[in-house]
Amino acid sequence: MKRLDLRSHLHRTLLSLASVALIALPAAAATDGPLFKDVATETGLAFVHFNGMSGEHYFPEMTGQGGALLDYDNDGDLDLYVVQGSVLGPGKTMEDVFFPPPGPHPPSDRLFRNELIGGASKGLRFTDVTVESGLAKIATGYGMGVASGDFDNDGFVDLYVTNYGSNQLLRNRGDGTFIDVTASAKVDDTAWSTSASFFDFDRDGWLDLFVANYVVFDLKRNPKCFATSSRRDYCGPSSFDGIADRLWRNRGDGTFEDVSTRSRIDGVKAAGLGVVAADFDEDGWIDLYVANDGEPNHLWLNQRDGTFRDEALLGGVAVNREGAPEASMGVLATDFDTDGDADLFMTHLMGETNTLYVNDGGGLFEDRTLETGLSADSLPFTSFGTAWLDVENDGRLDLMIANGAVRILEALAGGGERFPLAQSNQLFLNRGGRFEDATARAGKPFQIAEVSRGTAVGDLDNDGDADLVVFNNNGPLRLLRNEVGQETPWLGLRLTGTGGGRDMLGARVEVLRTGQPPHWGRVVTDGSYCSANDPRVLIGLGKATKVSSVRVYWPDGSKETWDTPKVGQYLTLRQGTAVKMDGSK
Numbered sequence: 001m002k003r004l005d006l007r008s009h010l011h012r013t014l015l016s017l018a019s020v021a022l023i024a025l026p027a028a029a030a031t032d033g034p035l036f037k038d039v040a041t042e043t044g045l046a047f048v049h050f051n052g053m054s055g056e057h058y059f060p061e062m063t064g065q066g067g068a069l070l071d072y073d074n075d076g077d078l079d080l081y082v083v084q085g086s087v088l089g090p091g092k093t094m095e096d097v098f099f100p101p102p103g104p105h106p107p108s109d110r111l112f113r114n115e116l117i118g119g120a121s122k123g124l125r126f127t128d129v130t131v132e133s134g135l136a137k138i139a140t141g142y143g144m145g146v147a148s149g150d151f152d153n154d155g156f157v158d159l160y161v162t163n164y165g166s167n168q169l170l171r172n173r174g175d176g177t178f179i180d181v182t183a184s185a186k187v188d189d190t191a192w193s194t195s196a197s198f199f200d201f202d203r204d205g206w207l208d209l210f211v212a213n214y215v216v217f218d219l220k221r222n223p224k225c226f227a228t229s230s231r232r233d234y235c236g237p238s239s240f241d242g243i244a245d246r247l248w249r250n251r252g253d254g255t256f257e258d259v260s261t262r263s264r265i266d267g268v269k270a271a272g273l274g275v276v277a278a279d280f281d282e283d284g285w286i287d288l289y290v291a292n293d294g295e296p297n298h299l300w301l302n303q304r305d306g307t308f309r310d311e312a313l314l315g316g317v318a319v320n321r322e323g324a325p326e327a328s329m330g331v332l333a334t335d336f337d338t339d340g341d342a343d344l345f346m347t348h349l350m351g352e353t354n355t356l357y358v359n360d361g362g363g364l365f366e367d368r369t370l371e372t373g374l375s376a377d378s379l380p381f382t383s384f385g386t387a388w389l390d391v392e393n394d395g396r397l398d399l400m401i402a403n404g405a406v407r408i409l410e411a412l413a414g415g416g417e418r419f420p421l422a423q424s425n426q427l428f429l430n431r432g433g434r435f436e437d438a439t440a441r442a443g444k445p446f447q448i449a450e451v452s453r454g455t456a457v458g459d460l461d462n463d464g465d466a467d468l469v470v471f472n473n474n475g476p477l478r479l480l481r482n483e484v485g486q487e488t489p490w491l492g493l494r495l496t497g498t499g500g501g502r503d504m505l506g507a508r509v510e511v512l513r514t515g516q517p518p519h520w521g522r523v524v525t526d527g528s529y530c531s532a533n534d535p536r537v538l539i540g541l542g543k544a545t546k547v548s549s550v551r552v553y554w555p556d557g558s559k560e561t562w563d564t565p566k567v568g569q570y571l572t573l574r575q576g577t578a579v580k581m582d583g584s585k
Contacts (some may be wrong), residue, residue, distance in 0.1 A: 010244050033483060034443030035427070036468065044126040045080070045238045045294055047110055047477040050101035052088040052142070057225070057234050059217050060164040060192065060404060061088055062421060065239040065532030066145040066385070066454025072172055076570075077116040078458050078534055080126065080161060080469065082477060083109050083143030088164075089219055098418050099474060109139035111178075116462060124461045134177045134240040139144055141165050145454065145530025149198025149207045150256060150502035151185075157503070160209060160218070162193035162530070167211065168514065188255045191243045197526035199277035199286050199505055200555055201302055206250035207495070207505065209455030210265075212272030212290055215240035225402070227408045232407060237271040237293045244269045245290060264307050266343075270295045274331035276527045277506065280315075281363030284557050286506050289317070290327035291346050301363060313549075316365045317344060317357050326352045327382075330455075330529035334388040335520045336397045336430070340510075342522070347401060354378040354401065373435045374428065382406055382424055385455030385529040387467070390465035393488035393540030395519060396430035398438075402470055402529075404451035419474050422449035443480070450475045458534025463561065464490040464568065466538055471531065489541040492570035495523050495552060503535040504575065510551040513544045541567060552578075 010183075040047075051061040065081040086107045087097060094100055101107045110130045136525045141163035151158050156172035167189045170178040182188045191213045198207040215237050225235035244266035248256035260266035275292035281287065285302040289312075292298065296319055299312035312318035319325050323438025327349035333342040337358065344357040344365060351373045357365035369375045378401070385402035392398075405421040412420030427442040428435040439446050455469035461467065465485025470478040495507045509521040521537035541547070550562045552573060560578035565571055 018550055034441065035438065035482070035484055036443040036445060036480040037483055038443075038445040038478050039481045043124050043479060044128070045112060045477055045479050046103070046128070046323070047082050047112075048102045049085060049472055049474055049477070050099065050107050051085045051474045052092070053098050054089060054092055054096045055098065055356065056089055056222060057232055058088045058219060058222060059215075059235055059240070060142060060144075061085070062451070062473060063194070064142075064144045064453060064473060064530065065471055066528070067456060067469065067477075068146045068148045068159060068525075068532035069456045069458040069460070069469065069534050070148045070159070070525075070532065072111070072157055073113065073176060074156065077114040077462055079114045079459050080112040081109065081146060082112070082471065082529075083146055083161060086140065086142050088142065107140065108136050111135050114460065123368055129176070134179065135170070136181045139168065139170065139179070141168065142246065143274045144193060145195050146532055147196035147198055147209070148525045148532040148535075149505060150500065151198065151204065151207050151209070151250060153497075153500040153502055155500035155502060156270070160187070160196050160198070162196050162211065164217075166190050166194050167193050178206065181254070185255050187248050189213070189246055193445055194273050195275045195526070195530050196221070196394050197275050197277045197288070199288075199526070201247075201277075201286055202249065202306060203556055204252070205556070206252045206580065207502075208250045209248045209256060209314060210275055210277065210288060212245045212275045212291070213243035213245050214273065215242055215271050227410070229408075229410055229413075231408055231413060233408045240271075242269040242271045242292075242295065249570050254585045259306065264309070265300065268298070268310070270298070272527055273329045274346065274527075276331050276333035276344075276524075278333040278522070279506070280333070280342055280359065281341055282341060282361055282580075286555070289331060289333060289344060291331040292325070293329065294325055294327050297346075299363070299437075311363065315363050316367070320352075320355065321367055326355070329384045330386045330402075332386055332388055332527045333524070334397065334527075335522065336388055337433075338517065338520050340518075340520050345386065345387050345388070345399070348378070350382040350405060351379060354383055365369055365507075372433065377426065377428075377437050381426070384453045385470070385531060387455050387457040387468060387528055387533070389468070389484060390455050390538070390540035391427070391429060391466070391485055393465055393485040393490050393542070395540050395542040395544075396432065398430050399428040399435060400457075400468060401426045401428075401456065402452035402455045404453060404473060417452065421451045422453075424449050425452055425470065443483070445470070445478055445480050453529060454530045454531035456533050457528075459492065462570065464486055464492065464538070472567075485540065489543075489567050491539045491541060491547055491565060491567045493521070493537040493539070493550065494535070494570060494572045495537070496572060496574050504555060505535065506555040508553040509537050510553070511539050511547055512549045512551065513541070514546065514548050516544060536570065548549065
């Protein structure tokens, strides 16, 4: 979110266009009809985000929001938690806002239970259980994002909600209700927080918590910023001071210890927006990558003694090719090229390309944005949420990007729009190392201009392909059901631990197919922007109809192998129970 240097913009555009012209794109696979269909309304997902805007251009009102896909009731399908906004500004009431919140309830976060019938796509239906779950009375902050993870190892997924204001740790009681345990768990943070991640950094079997903080913004001291047209506009992060991020260590007794200083995480202050946890240097210990807005990003490598060291500059992921920091928002850590290590993709401001960094396996990265064809098409957009997903289940991960401006778009403002930041979203299909812009045939939802922020990916109808949820600022939620992937062979895996059986975040999966290279997956919920994803590993098998074995690398360093799993279904693999899965002895 910084001022664009037009000369640099032109230079990068020419380079990108030259790259596209020089490298031939493989032919696209044929598909009939749109790739995605928005089924939010027909499945009962009646949610419209409320940002509380009143013409004051408060910074937080255009930065949110996200949500989480989670199976909160352990019935085998994904439910949906969505964060909500509220009125902003001293003395402001509902009478002052431009767009009043829809519906009969006062603004609060919302929980929708999935009523999937018999695992069939046609039975997909959601019920709003916000009141019954107890969330209507406790989740009423000005929401930004949410992280999911079973912090108390009782087998039920909990939530950490980030707000402009105090955050909340919502404990899942296992009976359909949640309780706010922020104070007793000692994880409150009154700063403006954005993305968060549950991960086990010390390998003790308990999920720790990292929270990215943004900038110091005071509603009573709201600076005035202007567009080049002299219209009042939103200020960028350079108008404010950054804030140190926070790291809490899980004690295993329901409480956390603030280790931000001891771990060295709080040694720098920056405008943090995105975070992902992964073992970037392949040493068996989970590291962190933080996307900062307009400032150098952080690659916190785990030193295995409770401390972290920032190796972003040495690793090649602190700044861009020109040595300048960019407006990093969303971020993903995914093995998109299936070579066994975690690569990085992050989204940026209009005029800056989104960036794909390829990991060499030891925590050193190379910027391959130009070479993969992801450069030029990102220049006209400001991007936030993003997701890797195998749309066609051909074994190659594709890329979805959620867009929405942060500075006034004059074409919209001139037409009388009160929130003139809307842009359309994008979809890129992986054609074997090069990406094809498939936005035009992705479906009607990709032709609509909205202010999209968070994105979550998961198989909501359990039909074996990845669906998408897009969280729009000051607009309706979109559920994009995959219309094509279910026709191709696939394998779904849920990896759980001993004891309560929580999802083992950070575990890696190696799927072995006869005569083909292995396919790698990782158990994650973090990534994108202010959102949490399906923890299950979904593998598209392409033309393969059989899997010879599945090897799991657990977060504690142990590994197990399951032989000949049956494809076309979801399997739960529990640590310490490796057996042949075809019934043979």
